[in-house]
Amino acid sequence: MLGDIMKNEEIFTLSLDIGKSIIRCGGEIHRAEDTIKRINNAYGNRCYVFAIPSLIIAQSGNNIQLRRIEREDTDLAELARLNELSRRLCYRKKEEINITRKKIYSKGFEFFCVCAATFSFCLFFKGTVIDALFAAVTGAVITYSPHKRISFPLFSSNLVDAFIAGIIAHLPLKLGLTVQPDKIIIGTIMLLVPGLTVVSAMRDMMNGDLVAGLFELFNAVISALGIALGVAGAILLFNKL
16 A cells, blocks of 8 residues: 555656746646646546746645746757657556656757748848848847846846847948848847747636636736847847947
């Protein structure tokens, strides 16, 4: 009996860790709650879960656990891996159970994707090839600059990134080059726009998770406000010079 209790407690703990990782990688709240419930049901545990983007509270018998969530960047590859892991758990296939985040893409490939995305977005918004090249450089700078090592809140992080992007976008004009700073800025800040967060918020609200959906929607608004203020600050600075 003691072995069964320990087993159930381990499964309960493991399911919460997976649910936390799902939210940190950009998964919906409903997905995380459903995953925790399904894993526990597969092992005969009756589990009750309440989750918001920053917290998970779950109960299984007398065992109550909480998980504080610090949101990281969206990682759909890791999200797919966690979904597959949860399915294996539900079918009691416990080999290679590892929830530690795996780095699937190399730094070089990530750098290429950042540059390609900003370059393409700049061209899409009618920038020239020169504008797109500067947008690619700017995107790489705000992605890999030293300030990224500091854990800024979401608003402050987007404010700093957008301000840096606005500054770099205007520098070619000061050097006498013919560029369109607005196109460079637009192409760059598309990396920061919380589009997936808005979609996730709407899905959560349609699933009935109104608190979680409104929480995520408010985060998206705050994120957009930080971007707007950062760009506005850079433009104001260069207008004064």
